[in-house]
Structure formats: C-alpha cells, structure tokens
Amino acid sequence: MTVQSSPRLSSRFHDLVPVALRRAWAAEGHCPDLDLYALFRARRIADPYAMAVIDTHGEVSYAELDHRARCLAVGLAEAGVCPGDVVGVQLPNGREAVATDLAVAALGAVVLPFPVGRGSREALSLLGRSGARAAIVATEHRGVEHARELAELSASSGELPALRAVIAAGPGSVPDGCLSLADLFRTDxxxxxxxxxxxxxxxxxxxxxxxxxEPKMVAYSHNALAGGRGNSLASLLPDGMRPRCLFLVPLGSAFGSSGTAVTLARHGGSLVLLDHFTPDGALEAIRAHRPTHVLGVPTMVRMMLDRLPDGHAPQTRLTALVLGGSALDAATSDEARRTFDCAVVNLYGSADGVHCHGGLSTRNAADEAPDSGPGIAVGRPDPGVCEIRIAPLPGGTSGEAGEIIARGPMTPLCYVGAPELNMRYRTADGWVRTGDLGMLDADGTLRVVGRLKDIVIRGGANISPAEVEGELSSHPDVRDVLCVGVPDPLMGERLAACVVPRPGRKPELESLCAHLDARGLERRKHPERLLLVTDELPLTPAGKPDRAALRERVAAEFPTEHAQAG
Structure with a gap:
C-alpha cells in the first residue's frame, strides 16, 4: 500500500510565514527538513531495540512501536483517512497515543490531540471546527465513556458532517457505531x-x-515541531544525550507535543508515561525508570515536594525538571533544585508559538538578578527556536512593557477554522502576537510581566495578577498562589488571592498585604479577597492552573461583598 501526498494539505492550512523565511531557517540548519515519520523511521533503523516508550503496561522498543504505527496507518487508511485529513485523538498517555501520532504522520494526515477529561461538547466543537475525518477516543477513562458519547452525539447532532469513523480505544466492549482500535492495530x-x-x-x-x-486550534508543520520545538529541548541535552523524558502532562496538550515529535523523532530518546498524574505515582516513576528530564507544571512539583517532608528525593539521574504553564517562584525552584539535585528550568511558552527558557545553568535566569526588573526573567531567546520582540502598547513608549511577539523556526502555520484569530493574533509578515506583556533587558533577557487579557481592571486601574503572584510566592506561609479578578458592582473588578498554605500555616489577608507593602508593591495592587485552598490549586485537563474554576469559587465565596478600597 502506497500513500500519496495530497495537494489540498497546504491549501487547508495556509502558512502565514513567508516561504523564503521558512527555507532560510532550513538552510541555516534550524530544521531537519524531513517529515516526522521519516525522522522516526531513521531512528528505528539505526537502533531498532532501543527503548521508545515505558508506560503502565511495560516497555516498547522502537521496532515494536514502528510496527504498531504502520499497522494502524493501514487500518486508518482502510477506514477512509486520506493524506491531509484531520484525525482527532483523545487518549490517555501511553503507547497507543504515541503509535497513533506516528501512524497519522505516516499517512501524511494531521493529528488533532486533546486531553482526556475534556467534555463531549468541547470534543464536538474541536472535531467540527477542524473538519476531522476520524476520531480515536478512549472507550472509558475515569468513569467517562468517551467513545459512546461521541458516537451518539455525532449521529444525533449533525454537527460533524466530515466525520466518517469513531474509533474506540482501550478495554471494554466497542460501543455501537464505533470501530475497534485494537482491530486496526492488527491490520497487515x-x-x-x-x-x-x-x-x-x-x-x-x-x-x-x-x-x-472556545479553545484555539493552531496548525504546526513537521519542521516547526521537530525543528523549532526540537531545538528548545536540544539546549537542555548536555553532550547530545538521548533524553529519557517523564511526561507528567498529557501528550495531548500543547506542552505534550514535545513527546513523539521531539523526544522520539528528533532526538531518538525514550518516553516515560503515566496515564494520569499523582504525586506518588510521579515519584515512583522517577525511582523506577530514572528519567533524565521530567516535564510538568509548577503545581505538580510542589505536590511532589510535599510528599518528601524529609527533603530527600529518590536517587535519580535527573538532568532537569522542565516546568511550564505558569511562572515558578524562586522558593519552590530552590527547594526543587536542592531536593532533586538537578537544574530547574521554567519554560515560557504557549501553543500560539513562543518558547524561551534559561537553559541548564546552576541558577536560573530569575535567580541571577531577582531585583533587577519587573516580572519574571525567563532567559534569552534562541534564534533556533524563535526571535522575540516587544511591540509597544497603544500610548506606550520605548522601554516600557509591551506585547511579546515571536517569529522563528517553531512558528506555527495558522489558526484552524478561525480566520478572525489569524487577523487578531498574527501580523502580515508572520509574527505571533502572544497576548503576553513583557520587556527585554539590556542583555537581551526576556522578562514576562503578565497577560493582557488577565489584567484586572479595578476602578479603571490595571493590575497584573502575575506581578502580585510573584511577590506573594515569597511569603513564608504561602505554598502556591494564583490571583484572579472577580466582578464587583462598585469597582468593576477586585483582585482575589487563592492561596495553598504551607503545612500548619494559615495566612491572613492582612499578613499578605503587609508582606506586599514590605516588598514595595503599591497598595492599589493588593488583593482584597483571600481564598484558602486546603488541598491543591485545580488544574485543567491540559495540566495548567485552572483560573476559571478559581474565579467561580471566589465568586461563590464572596458573592456581593464590598471590600474597603486599598
């Protein structure tokens, strides 16, 4: 069976970066200039028995994974998937998710992964707006029957006219109207x-x-993933080591896109995967499988540290904890570095097309000069990943915080099914408008000040939650903190601090504000609500802090109160 490339692929996903720039990046060596499956196949031929995946079911070699991917590719083709088609994938972390990535790439099709835990209505929206031809979803995951729900919604709603197949994965009977993923893996x-x-x-x-x-969808090319995003990980691999990456975030998330495409295809490494995160499970995986890199979000690391009250981590071969999704405070960074005896890398990045980090230095960029400027210092941009500039805000001046814009080898093609987003977030020459506020220091270090849309407007004054979070994180009673705006009939919005206390502590709003006074933060930026979170900050299915859930909790806790002006 021979699969031919389809000319409609490029027409469906228009590249907003000039072709000459893409070719220049490839010529300069920033991109491998091969498709993802070809890159993976070269790794498989060079070392067929190398370990590719370690999951809850055991180990899978490159040769075994390749065989599964090729069988699935033929099965998907027989189910009607053609080059250029979109295939939705909602699977927990494991060998099936990785083989599916490779199978879709081998067909010349486009994979649309999203984490298990997202509801059926959101799945319907993503699959409908992308024009997905097939969807591979879990038969059941943590009590949710994803395959049955999607098949029933697809048949009854009429919202998925392009969908030809719902493919059920995992144990249990195959729901009506679905194909079996296990059967497709047995194709010749x-x-x-x-x-x-x-x-x-x-x-x-x-x-x-x-x-x-509705969640944005962003199309990436083979070169943008293996090249641009691959270069971001490459700078964290001393002496060209083959990485052994423990992913605590879903492979179906934007952060998880560095799994199959980068760790395996680009760098020939190994993936260590948990089907869902728990701090105890993560620590056991570190003990048992000795990864070189752990990829997660700061809240996950705080939860793991809390399981090690004596400060002794398991014996590891860790090179780095690579943390994204939100800013990491200096206290947690130092504690994690001491406990796990490795570099702690706080990655600034987003699905929209920006990556920057401080590398494997003993002290991260934020620690080198903690008082030298506002916001969080995240490192110097790497031209092999993306160039970063600061676009002045309306009425702003040079040297002030502005919007961070990025363009480079990792820049995505375009937004999917939303031309209005291309108009809003991309410039005519391909730059990505991140929606983040930042500054560049004299030495080129990027400082992230906050999010434009997260700005809380209290009585006409702008407050950046990220700035307040950064100061509150150094309070001795605070283990974790997020700040959110909540509606207020008098001021429009007020700032609420959602705090996970350190064990045995119970911070009060007055104490937090006194701490902010001592840190020199002007009083109009002080929080006026305090929500103590006794367990952990909630996370979205993608593993990021769930600000929307916290806004709802604060609104329920303080429905109509008027705080005194600060």
Whole structure:
C-alpha cells in the first residue's frame, strides 16, 4: 500500500510565514527538513531495540512501536483517512497515543490531540471546527465513556458532517457505531509505503488550554515541531544525550507535543508515561525508570515536594525538571533544585508559538538578578527556536512593557477554522502576537510581566495578577498562589488571592498585604479577597492552573461583598 501526498494539505492550512523565511531557517540548519515519520523511521533503523516508550503496561522498543504505527496507518487508511485529513485523538498517555501520532504522520494526515477529561461538547466543537475525518477516543477513562458519547452525539447532532469513523480505544466492549482500535492495530502492513509530505506542511494541531470562549486550534508543520520545538529541548541535552523524558502532562496538550515529535523523532530518546498524574505515582516513576528530564507544571512539583517532608528525593539521574504553564517562584525552584539535585528550568511558552527558557545553568535566569526588573526573567531567546520582540502598547513608549511577539523556526502555520484569530493574533509578515506583556533587558533577557487579557481592571486601574503572584510566592506561609479578578458592582473588578498554605500555616489577608507593602508593591495592587485552598490549586485537563474554576469559587465565596478600597 502506497500513500500519496495530497495537494489540498497546504491549501487547508495556509502558512502565514513567508516561504523564503521558512527555507532560510532550513538552510541555516534550524530544521531537519524531513517529515516526522521519516525522522522516526531513521531512528528505528539505526537502533531498532532501543527503548521508545515505558508506560503502565511495560516497555516498547522502537521496532515494536514502528510496527504498531504502520499497522494502524493501514487500518486508518482502510477506514477512509486520506493524506491531509484531520484525525482527532483523545487518549490517555501511553503507547497507543504515541503509535497513533506516528501512524497519522505516516499517512501524511494531521493529528488533532486533546486531553482526556475534556467534555463531549468541547470534543464536538474541536472535531467540527477542524473538519476531522476520524476520531480515536478512549472507550472509558475515569468513569467517562468517551467513545459512546461521541458516537451518539455525532449521529444525533449533525454537527460533524466530515466525520466518517469513531474509533474506540482501550478495554471494554466497542460501543455501537464505533470501530475497534485494537482491530486496526492488527491490520497487515507488509505492503505499506508511507507518505512523504513536505516538511513545511501541517502535521499536528495544538489546542490551547481553553482561555478563549472556545479553545484555539493552531496548525504546526513537521519542521516547526521537530525543528523549532526540537531545538528548545536540544539546549537542555548536555553532550547530545538521548533524553529519557517523564511526561507528567498529557501528550495531548500543547506542552505534550514535545513527546513523539521531539523526544522520539528528533532526538531518538525514550518516553516515560503515566496515564494520569499523582504525586506518588510521579515519584515512583522517577525511582523506577530514572528519567533524565521530567516535564510538568509548577503545581505538580510542589505536590511532589510535599510528599518528601524529609527533603530527600529518590536517587535519580535527573538532568532537569522542565516546568511550564505558569511562572515558578524562586522558593519552590530552590527547594526543587536542592531536593532533586538537578537544574530547574521554567519554560515560557504557549501553543500560539513562543518558547524561551534559561537553559541548564546552576541558577536560573530569575535567580541571577531577582531585583533587577519587573516580572519574571525567563532567559534569552534562541534564534533556533524563535526571535522575540516587544511591540509597544497603544500610548506606550520605548522601554516600557509591551506585547511579546515571536517569529522563528517553531512558528506555527495558522489558526484552524478561525480566520478572525489569524487577523487578531498574527501580523502580515508572520509574527505571533502572544497576548503576553513583557520587556527585554539590556542583555537581551526576556522578562514576562503578565497577560493582557488577565489584567484586572479595578476602578479603571490595571493590575497584573502575575506581578502580585510573584511577590506573594515569597511569603513564608504561602505554598502556591494564583490571583484572579472577580466582578464587583462598585469597582468593576477586585483582585482575589487563592492561596495553598504551607503545612500548619494559615495566612491572613492582612499578613499578605503587609508582606506586599514590605516588598514595595503599591497598595492599589493588593488583593482584597483571600481564598484558602486546603488541598491543591485545580488544574485543567491540559495540566495548567485552572483560573476559571478559581474565579467561580471566589465568586461563590464572596458573592456581593464590598471590600474597603486599598
């Protein structure tokens, strides 16, 4: 079976970066200029028995994974998937999710992964707006029957006219109207010849964490993932080591896109996968599988540290904890560095197309000069990943915080099914408008000050929650903190601090504000509500802090109160 590339692939996902720039980045060596499956296949041929995946079911070699991927590619083709088609994937972390990534790439199709835990209505929206031809979803995951729900919604709603197949994965009976993923894995692939798509065409759609009314979908090319995003990880691999990456975040999240495409295809490493995160499970995986890199979010690390009250981590071979999704405070960074005896890298990045970090230095960028400027210092931009500039805000001046914009080898093609987002978030020459506020220091270090849309407007004055969080994180009673705006009939909005206390502590609002006074934060930026969170800050299915859930909790706790003006 030979798969031919489809000319409609490039027309469906228009590249907003000039072609000449893409070709220049490839010529300069920033991109491998091969499609993802070809990159993976080269790794498999070079070392077929190397370990590719370790999951809850055991170990899978490169040769075994490749065989499964090729069988699935033929099965998907027989189910009607063609080059250029979109295939939705909602699976927990494991070998099936990785093989699916590779199978879709081998067909020259485009994978649209999103984490288990997202509801059926959101799945319907993503699949409908992308024009997905097939969807591979879990038969059941943590009590939710994803495959049955999607098949029933697809049949009854009429919202998925392009969808031809719902494929059920995992144990249990196959719901009516679904195909079996296990059956597709048993397809004969002896005559399969993979597609060879243009490496500058789409291979994966990343889904935002859902801060918009509907999550944004962003199309990435083979070169943008293996090249730009691959270069971001490459700078964290001393002496060209083959990484062994424990992913605590879902592979279906934007952060998780560095799994199959980067860890395996680009760097020939191994993936250590948990089907869901628990702090005890993560610590056990570190003990048992000795990863070189752990990828997660700061809240996950705080939860793991709390399980190690004596400050002794398991014996590891860790090179780095790589943390994204939100800013990491200096106290947690120092504690994690001492406990796990490795570098702690706070990655600034988003699905929209920006990555920056401080590398493997013993002290991270934020620690080098903690008082030298506002916001969080996240490192110097890498031209092999993306160039970063600061666009002045209306009425702003040079040297002030402005919007962070980015363009480079990792820049995505375009937004999917939303031309209005291309108009709003992309410039005519391909720069990504991140919606983040930042500054560049004299030495080129990027400082992230906050989010434009997270700004809380209290009585006409702008407050950046990120700035307040950064100061509150150094309070001795605070383990974790997020600040959110809540509606107020008098001031429009007020700032609420949602705090996870350190064990045995019970911070009060007065104490927090006194701390902010001592840190020099002007009083109009002080929080006026305090919500103590006794367990952990809630996370979205993508593993990021769930600000929307916290806003709802604060609104329920303080429905109509008027705080005194600060």
């Amino acid at each position: 692939a002896s005559a399969f010849t993979p597609a060879r798509p243009d490496p500058d065409t789409a291979t994966r759609i990343l889904v935002s964490s859902g801060s918009e009314t």
